[in-house]
Amino acid sequence: MEDSTILTVERVSKSFGGVVAVDGVSFHLEKGELLGIIGPNGSGKTTLVNLITGFVRPDSGKVIYQGKEITGKMPYKIAELGIARTFQMVRPFYQLPAFKNLIIPLYSPRVKKLRGGKYGERDDMAVDLLEEVGFERDSFVPYKMAASLPHGYLKRLELARCLALRPDLLILDELFSGMSMSEVASTLPIIERLNEGGLSIIMVEHRLKELFRIANRVIVLNFGRKIADGPPHQVMKKEEVKAAYLGSEGET
Amino acid sequence: MTTSILVYGLVNSVILALIAMGFSLTFGISGVANFAYGGFYLLSGYLTWMLLNYLGLPFALAMLITVAVAGLLGFLTYWVILLRVRGIALSEVIATFALGAGMLEFFRWMGFVTYEFTLPCFMKGRVEIFGVPLDYQRLFIIGIGLALVIFLYFFTHHTRIGLSFRGIAQNERTAISLGIESDWTAALSLALGSAMAAVAAIAILPLGIISINVGYDVLLIAVAVGIIGGLESVPGILIGSLILGYAQVITGMYLAPEWMMVVYLAAIVLVLAIKPSGLFGKFKELEERV
Amino acid sequence: MSVRYRKERLDRGIKARCEDIFALSSYREMLYLLLPRVLPVIALLSLPLLKGVVGLYWEKVLVVTCAIALLALSWDLMASVGLVCLGQALFFGAGAYLTGFLNHSFGWPPFLTIPLGTLGGALFCTLLLLPVLRLRGIYFAIVTLTLPLLLARFIETTKILGGNVGMSGLSPLPGIWFELYVPVVALLICLFGFRRLINEDYGLVLQGIRDNDRAVMSGAINIYKLKAQAVFIAGVAGAFAGAFMTHYYQFVGMPAFALDYSILPLTCAVLGGVGSFAGPTLGAFILVPLSEILRAFGTLRVVFYSTILIICVVGLPEGIFHYIQRKYHQFERLVEVG
Numbered sequence: 001m002e003d004s005t006i007l008t009v010e011r012v013s014k015s016f017g018g019v020v021a022v023d024g025v026s027f028h029l030e031k032g033e034l035l036g037i038i039g040p041n042g043s044g045k046t047t048l049v050n051l052i053t054g055f056v057r058p059d060s061g062k063v064i065y066q067g068k069e070i071t072g073k074m075p076y077k078i079a080e081l082g083i084a085r086t087f088q089m090v091r092p093f094y095q096l097p098a099f100k101n102l103i104i105p106l107y108s109p110r111v112k113k114l115r116g117g118k119y120g121e122r123d124d125m126a127v128d129l130l131e132e133v134g135f136e137r138d139s140f141v142p143y144k145m146a147a148s149l150p151h152g153y154l155k156r157l158e159l160a161r162c163l164a165l166r167p168d169l170l171i172l173d174e175l176f177s178g179m180s181m182s183e184v185a186s187t188l189p190i191i192e193r194l195n196e197g198g199l200s201i202i203m204v205e206h207r208l209k210e211l212f213r214i215a216n217r218v219i220v221l222n223f224g225r226k227i228a229d230g231p232p233h234q235v236m237k238k239e240e241v242k243a244a245y246l247g248s249e250g251e252t
Numbered sequence: 253m254t255t256s257i258l259v260y261g262l263v264n265s266v267i268l269a270l271i272a273m274g275f276s277l278t279f280g281i282s283g284v285a286n287f288a289y290g291g292f293y294l295l296s297g298y299l300t301w302m303l304l305n306y307l308g309l310p311f312a313l314a315m316l317i318t319v320a321v322a323g324l325l326g327f328l329t330y331w332v333i334l335l336r337v338r339g340i341a342l343s344e345v346i347a348t349f350a351l352g353a354g355m356l357e358f359f360r361w362m363g364f365v366t367y368e369f370t371l372p373c374f375m376k377g378r379v380e381i382f383g384v385p386l387d388y389q390r391l392f393i394i395g396i397g398l399a400l401v402i403f404l405y406f407f408t409h410h411t412r413i414g415l416s417f418r419g420i421a422q423n424e425r426t427a428i429s430l431g432i433e434s435d436w437t438a439a440l441s442l443a444l445g446s447a448m449a450a451v452a453a454i455a456i457l458p459l460g461i462i463s464i465n466v467g468y469d470v471l472l473i474a475v476a477v478g479i480i481g482g483l484e485s486v487p488g489i490l491i492g493s494l495i496l497g498y499a500q501v502i503t504g505m506y507l508a509p510e511w512m513m514v515v516y517l518a519a520i521v522l523v524l525a526i527k528p529s530g531l532f533g534k535f536k537e538l539e540e541r542v
Numbered sequence: 543m544s545v546r547y548r549k550e551r552l553d554r555g556i557k558a559r560c561e562d563i564f565a566l567s568s569y570r571e572m573l574y575l576l577l578p579r580v581l582p583v584i585a586l587l588s589l590p591l592l593k594g595v596v597g598l599y600w601e602k603v604l605v606v607t608c609a610i611a612l613l614a615l616s617w618d619l620m621a622s623v624g625l626v627c628l629g630q631a632l633f634f635g636a637g638a639y640l641t642g643f644l645n646h647s648f649g650w651p652p653f654l655t656i657p658l659g660t661l662g663g664a665l666f667c668t669l670l671l672l673p674v675l676r677l678r679g680i681y682f683a684i685v686t687l688t689l690p691l692l693l694a695r696f697i698e699t700t701k702i703l704g705g706n707v708g709m710s711g712l713s714p715l716p717g718i719w720f721e722l723y724v725p726v727v728a729l730l731i732c733l734f735g736f737r738r739l740i741n742e743d744y745g746l747v748l749q750g751i752r753d754n755d756r757a758v759m760s761g762a763i764n765i766y767k768l769k770a771q772a773v774f775i776a777g778v779a780g781a782f783a784g785a786f787m788t789h790y791y792q793f794v795g796m797p798a799f800a801l802d803y804s805i806l807p808l809t810c811a812v813l814g815g816v817g818s819f820a821g822p823t824l825g826a827f828i829l830v831p832l833s834e835i836l837r838a839f840g841t842l843r844v845v846f847y848s849t850i851l852i853i854c855v856v857g858l859p860e861g862i863f864h865y866i867q868r869k870y871h872q873f874e875r876l877v878e879v880g
Binding site: 084087100111161 | 760
């Protein structure tokens with residue numbers, strides 16, 4: 001394993017009751033790279049994320065992270081190694097204030113090891129993190145109940161939940177879906193800044209325009225198979241990709 | 253010796269399967285663990301007894317009425333109680349558990365505990381099978397068990413209601429969007445489960461006396477078979493019953509009959525340690541539902 | 543045109559109150575906050591002193607109430623982690639039998655057997671339930687319902703630990719004050735300890751597991767370890783109740799696994815209000831004395847619990863405690879709607 005590769009996915013497959021969701025997908029991710037994963041609905045993007053993060057056990061194939069095989073390990077072990085992910089469907093702890101939502105990852109052994117934390121200190125860390133993703137510190141927003149926050153804030157809360165782990169690899173599963181144009185516009189620089197800070201990021205995304213602005217490389221999935229891999233605009237010129245996206249390209 | 257183990261093991265397995273089927277059917281379709289199952293089972297027994305002894309109805313009619321009443325009560329249980337707490341697992345579990353315990357203890361208080369409470373056999377007498385004497389009632393039980401399995405298979409694979417049952421079991425949301433009424437189906441599943449408890453009760457209770465503890469035992473059996481074979485899976489229930497049934501008969505023959513219940517505990521603990529979701533369980537330990 | 547009204551709820555006048563930050567400025571406000579916490583403590587501690595007034599029989603009821611309240615607390619703690627337990631008798635029985643065994647076989651004094659029985663019983667239950675913690679949904683409820691019944695059968699059949707006769711003639715507890723104050727103090731420790739625990743970050747994580755276990759897992763937290771810890775902590779409370787009652791009755795037998803010890807704590811918790819710890823305690827102090835009064839009805843009492851359970855689950859899901867709390871902290875008024 002050369003040092004510059006952080007994640008290698010080797011021919012992973014998964015089928016659910018006869019339907020092949022992911023079919024022998026292989027790719028790798030360099031350190032500090034921002035990789036986009038795109039594809040039409042039902043092409044297996046989220047399943048791929050679940051396979052990497054251990055929420056679904058692959059039928060075959062290998063996932064190697066920082067030179068260690070993590071295939072089929074428990075999700076919390078994978079998270080502890082530094083892979084953080086967002087969920088497509090946000091389900092925060094609604095009856096808690098926004099900043100208290102971050103206590104849970106901050107309580108993990110990984111964070112304790114990296115930066116300590118006692119009762120009370122975690123609250124400060126949480127508010128710092130929320131400021132990082134654009135919750136106005138001096139307003140009431142970080143202290144409001146999660147249930148009363150608008151969707152865009154919840155998505156960013158989800159992002160902050162991941163950042164709380166101080167991850168080495170961040171996987172964003174359709175972070176932008178359901179966000180308004182202005183919310184996307186204010187979140188994009190945050191991701192760019194994280195990436196410039198050396199964080200490797202995988203983004204599963206439907207909003208191609210915004211993704212292509214920041215991604216170094218994209219891979220395209222269709223019916224669970226990888227059909228293209230390369231710099232964004234080169235990939236989109238491929239006939240197969242065009243065919244896969246025909247009719248759905250207009251949405252973005 | 254060997255043949256008698258084979259024959260009685262089979263009978264025992266069918267009894268277990270008959271008991272467990274209603275419970276797992278309801279659970280598989282609607283996700284409701286009907287802890288009132290033992291209550292329904294015993295209720296059916298007493299109801300038949302009362303219909304026979306107080307009203308003097310013919311046995312066949314009493315059976316039909318009992319099965320219908322049990323089904324209706326199952327339906328009402330859903331419509332009156334469970335519908336209001338649907339989706340809150342905690343409340344569903346507590347409500348059915350309370351209902352079952354309440355029913356059984358009510359019977360105990362009513363004094364249904366003496367030896368007079370027995371149901372008649374369908375037909376008296378016995379035959380010899382491979383040199384093993386077997387009474388007709390046990391033969392009937394095997395027949396009823398087989399008939400129920402076949403009926404269930406055709407019901408779930410070839411009728412509209414059955415297909416909608418399977419639809420709900422597999423993906424409730426999609427099923428709803430396709431016009432299958434989730435509540436109606438769940439209520440029917442409860443009704444069917446309770447009716448099957450009644451069938452099992454009428455077939456099995458003639459073998460012994462009706463007592464309150466039978467109600468708890470029935471729930472234990474249903475749960476034990478479910479845990480071993482995997483709840484909600486029909487082949488799992490069959491295999492689970494075979495394993496338990498034969499294990500019981502063998503311990504009964506070589507040790508002592510009262511060790512049979514210990515077999516349950518041992519089997520449950522063993523299966524939990526090896527494969528907690530049951531041998532054929534579809535319970536995903538970690539399967540993300542997106 | 544009839545005038546229509548809408549009910550409006552307003553928080554009572556604490557001047558600065560933002561979630562959990564209070565700024566107090568007067569004795570009135572201090573009392574407002576302290577009374578609901580201090581009064582029950584004083585009441586509980588003074589109940590044993592009424593020995594001469596109410597008679598020994600009702601002091602016995604107090605001990606039983608405390609034991610049931612402890613079981614209800616342990617149920618509530620497990621429910622906070624999302625584990626619905628239908629067999630609290632498992633903890634009670636495990637603690638009771640271990641204590642009885644240690645005393646009966648080795649003749650160890652209660653000072654030794656009660657702590658050992660408590661910890662050992664909790665450990666035994668945790669190990670027994672460990673595999674089930676990996677499964678989601680109501681599987682846990684199903685298994686916990688079965689285990690106490692099966693363990694009772696197991697003891698009956700194998701005739702170990704006294705079989706269906708049980709073990710009697712165990713050492714009595716030293717003195718009436720010990721008998722009365724130990725359960726009361728244990729109850730207070732558990733009540734306030736659990737309340738504190740659940741408000742700590744640790745408790746927050748536990749509740750997180752109940753609400754969304756996937757999010758907690760993706761936060762690099764081993765939820766199975768935490769669940770096991772929660773079961774153990776809850777088990778300590780439950781097993782203590784069993785261990786204490788063994789020496790109190792100077793007997794342990796099959797009734798330790800009886801359905802009563804499962805369904806009564808559950809009813810207390812649901813009646814009093816799930817998730818507050820104070821609710822289950824309140825529920826126990828309502829239900830247990832009530833069921834003593836109804837003792838003449840025999841097993842009809844279980845029917846009575848069941849009815850309460852169903853009514854509460856369907857009709858009063860918040861429970862008595864939450865209702866009282868709301869009335870205490872908020873006042874309601876009718877507002878005209880146009």
